[in-house]
Structures are given as C-alpha cells and as structure tokens.
Amino acid sequence: MAWDELQQKQMHLQRQLEERDRLYKQVVQYKLQQKQLLKRQSILQAEQQVYENKIAYFNKQTFWQRLANRNGKLDQKVEQKEMRLAQIIIKLQEVQQLLQFTQAQITQVEAKRAQGLNTDELLAEVQQLRTKKRLYVIQYQPAQAEQLAELEDQQANAIRLLYEVEEAIEAGQKAKQLIAMLMQQLDTARGYSAWDLFGGGLFITHLKHSEIDKVKSILPNVHAALQQFQNELLDVDHYEISAVNVDTDGFVKFADYFFDDIFSAWSVNSQLAEAQKNVIQLQDNVDNTLRRLCVKQEEVTAYQVNVKKAQDTLLQTL
Template sequence: MRQLEQLTRRRQAVDVQLDEVGRLIGDLEAELAEEERGVSRLEGGFSAFLAGLTGSREEKLAGEKAKALAVRQRLEGQRTRLEWLNTDRAALEEALAEVGSAPEEFTELLERKERMLVESSDPRGRELAEIAQRLAEVDADLREHEEAHRAGVAAAHAVGQVLRCLGGARGASTWDMLGGGGGIADMMERGHLLNADEAAWHAQHLLDVFARELVDIGVHVSPALPKVDTRWFADMFFDNIVTDAIKHQRIARTGEAVGDVAEWVGGTVNGLAARCGELTRGRDSFVARREDVLTG
C-alpha cells in the first residue's frame, strides 16, 4: 500500500515536470522561429539592403545567427530533458502495474490480523502487532528518506561539476581581461562554457529526479539551473575590454546562481542525513522492544 502511494506521488510529480518542460519547449520554439526570421531578413530583402548600406550587415548577421544558435541549443536541451522524463514516467507506469493489486491485498491482510487479535488471549499478541505496524511505518519512512538522500547526493555532485566548469571559464575570462590571453583565452573560456552547458543539462535531470524523491517525504520543489550562455560572436568583431568585462560579469552571475542551487541542495542533503539518523534510531528502538516482548 505504501509503495503504491509512493509511486502514485512520483507519477504526479513527473507529470508536473512534463507540463513545465512542454511549456518551455513551446516558448523556445516560438523564440527560435523569431530568431530565424531575423536571420532570413538579413540574408535577403530590404533589411539586408539597409544593413549593407551602413556596412554592418555581416556583423548583424553573425549576431543574429549566434542568437538563433543559442536558442536552438536550449531547445535541444529541453527536448532531451523531455525524453528523460518520458522514460522515467514509463518506468513508473510499469512499477504501478506490478503493485496495482496492493490495496486489495492490504485490506485482506488487515482483516486477517484483526481476526487473529480478536481470537488471541495473549496480551503480547496485540503489542507485537502494534510494534510491527510502527516498525513497518518507520522502515518505509527511512527507505524514502534514504532514496531522497541518494538522489540529493547525486544532484549535488552534478551541480558541483557545473560550478567547476564555470570556475574554469571565469579564470580564462579573468586572464583575457588582463590582456594576457587573447585568442587562446577565448578558446579556453568557450570550451569551459560548453562543458558547463553540457554538465548543466545532466545536473538538471538529476535535480528533476531529486525533486520527485522529495515529493515522497512531503517536500514540493522545482529546482532549476540557469542557462549557461555560450555566445561568443561578439569576440569576432568587438573584442575589447568592455566586451570582456560584460562576459566576465555574465559568467560570474551564472556561477552565483548555480552556487545558490548548490547551497540549497547541500543543505537539503544534510537535513535528509540527519533525519535518516533519527529514523534509524527509532527503528532500532522498536526492534529492541520487540525482542524484549518475545524473550520476556
């Protein structure tokens, strides 16, 4: 019965996540269509003619293409996230099908236990039944908290990887701002940002899993990482201290936002670990009491 309720809550949680990702994909598809129209206007037509007169056509076209590429990458990331969520939901449906008869079996078990207690004249029988029920509840709570803790640890490691990649990008950006990096620093920075973007999608998937595990213990959250901006088209035309400073600030702000998520995950994981300890001690006390009743 407890497992059925747990799986049902998880399915509801993944449905919420699927709705959220569906809306994001719709928004990104509309945004991408608009960006691609901007590219088309600059590649041909009156807008291209005007841009050509001012001598800025190539710069504007490169900028529009870069923005379209950034949106396309985010759209692909959300579509991949959607595939992960659909896979998770299918697994939950299979698990629910396996335990679908749990309510009927649980009711039958309770009826048998009730008859046993009514017919029993030994007072220890009733106490043992109460201990068994409490022990089952504590075991279920402990299992759910341990599962949430494991998911949180995995999410924490993944978010930490995003922070490490952003730290590398920030270091390269600092080097570039100081004038010592040039093109090499730009390439290093972009490489770190691309790694951070890939790591962020993986981390978001694990955060989604963590959120569903937290639902089992009554915590409803939707942790989300900020997008990692991998644009560097400005470097090709406007590589100067102003642009470098803007890039540096952008990386720093993203790192701070990811750091906030990492701090929340870490605090939640620590809280779960403490709760697991409490539940373990409670379970041990019930086990000891059962042994006392049986041997007393």
C-alpha cells in the same frame, strides 16, 4: 503459521506496496514535467521562428538601404537579434535533452510497475494477512490486541518514512556529484576566459568555448538530478509520524532554479563569474538539505528502534 512468519510476510508485502506507490508517484511527476517541458519547447520554437524571420528581413535590406544607415544601427539590430536567437537555440536544446531524459525515465518506471503483482492483488494479500494476525492475537492474548496493532502501525509508518528519507539522501548525493562536475568545468572555462582577456589568441578562445560547451552538456543532467531530488523531498514531506517532525518547508526547492537564463550567453568573464556564484549557492543549498535529511534519518531510525523494543516486550507475553 507462527507469529514471526506473519510478521515477515507483512513486512515483505508492505515493501512491495510502498515500491508500487513510489513508482506510481514517479510516473505522475515525470508526466507533469513532460507536459511543462513540451509547453516550454513550443514557446521557444515560436520565439525562434520570430527571430529567424526578423534576421532574414534585415538581411534582405538593399545596398542603398544599408548605405543610408551609416551610423550602423541596422547592423547593430541584426547583431542583437542574432545573439538573442543563439540564446533561444541553447535553451531549446536544453529543453529537448530534458524531454528525452524524462521520456526515458517514464518508460523505465512503467516497465518496473509492470513487473510483479498489481496493487489490488497485493492489497488482497495484506487483508488476508491482517485477518490471520488479528485471529492470532485474539486467540493468545486478546487484552493486548489493540496495543499491538497500534505498535505495528507505528512501525510500518517508520519503515516507510525511513525508506523515503534514504531515497532523498541518495538523490541528493547524486545531484551533489553532478554539481561538483559542473563547478569544475566552470572553473576551467573561467580560467581560459581570464587568459583570453589578456590576448590569449584564437587558440585560447577556442579552448574557452570548448569548455563552455562541456558545461552546457552537463546542465541537463544537473537539472534532471535536482528535479529528482525535489521529487524525493516531496515524498518525505508526504509521510510523517507524530514522534518525528519531517516538515520540509525549510528544505530548498529546485524546480525553477537559475538554469533558464543565467547560462544563455557566457562569452565574457563576468558572466562566468556570475554563473560560478550561482553554482556555489546551489552547492550550499544541496549540502544543507542533505545535512537535515541525515538528521531526520537518525531520528526516524531511533524511533523505529524504540517501537521495535515495545513490540518485543509486548510479544514476550504472547
């Protein structure tokens, strides 16, 4: 088998191994997310039950008990409990939607992992190929065998890192698109809210809440996209090469962003304005992270080209 054929086969096996490793890490990460979401769901369900019981207790108060409570404190307590219950239900719905998404992702990734050769079979083929390449170099140019092996390792590491950076960029761009959709819906909802402040009437109030519902329907997708972006950033952080610094400490981490509380009650214009402010900050963070990833992409690509030139120069003597 000629050297070029050995090289091509190695690259093919390398890509297969990288894909299996990537899919495995995805399954582990999604299952961890699923565990955290199930815990969150259990807490919210327990809290929901507590507030439902409290509201039921207040509603059972007799006419005379209510009459004795002339200052309206009882009704005020009921209203506060009902508002808190509504917030809990919204959060619970978001968690349940994320659970459905996470389970679907686990099923999809595990189906991909079931296809093709397993890891042990791939590693066995890689070992056989390395033996053939080692024998080839020893036979034709033994003095350069060690140098060539080092260049091959550098090239393989560069290819893997570039792949992870490109995956992160793709995930970040998807998150960016969803955040833009979220911002557009918030703009519309806030416009109706401002109109509502000046006596827009029931129809405007209905439109405002309709837009808020649309925003809430987008939230799980935004959250999932941000989580995927973070997963890809962690993959980038896992691989590094001496010539390129890929430390992601400066990259934004999205795991526990503002979704938990800021979007629970949006009946007034000021709350929508606060939500917009947070989304704008999120947009800036994602944009900054994408810019840094693009710089890393260029650096790794340049490094890869230089390694390839060194390989070609060395191989010309074989």
